[in-house]
Amino acid sequence: MTADQAGRSDRAECAEALEKLSEFLDQELDESAGDRIREHLADCEPCLAEYDVEDHIKKLVKRSCSEKAPLELQARIRTQLTILRTQLPG
Ligand SMILES: [Zn+2]
Incomplete structure (x- = not known):
């Protein structure tokens, strides 16, 4: 297998997935859009890693700070x- 085949070339899909990641995490996307993101994440490790980070931040912020989520804390975790x-x- 060549490096070209190993690396995915669907950058546009990645951009779209990352762009909608926070909406996806907030469950603000409609079902079909959410499914597309989910499918992409299952298939794309870099985006899945990014999803993990975002998900982690949201959970940490929610847990440590139920009243408000300071941007400083989010930035530090990120x-x-x-x-x-x-x-x-x-
Ligand atoms: Zn991707």
Whole structure:
């Protein structure tokens, strides 16, 4: 298998999936749009990783702060997760 075949070329789908990620997490998408995102995530590791980060942030923020979600905390968690992710091999 060549590198080209291993890497997915559907960048447009990725852009769309990432763009709608927060709406998807907030369950603001209609069913068909949500299904498309879900299918894409099942098929696309980079986007799934991004989904995990967003999902994680939302849960952490919700748990640690039921009244309001300070942007500073969200930014800090995001930075930490991004660092963790970039340190992973491969
Ligand atoms: Zn993708």
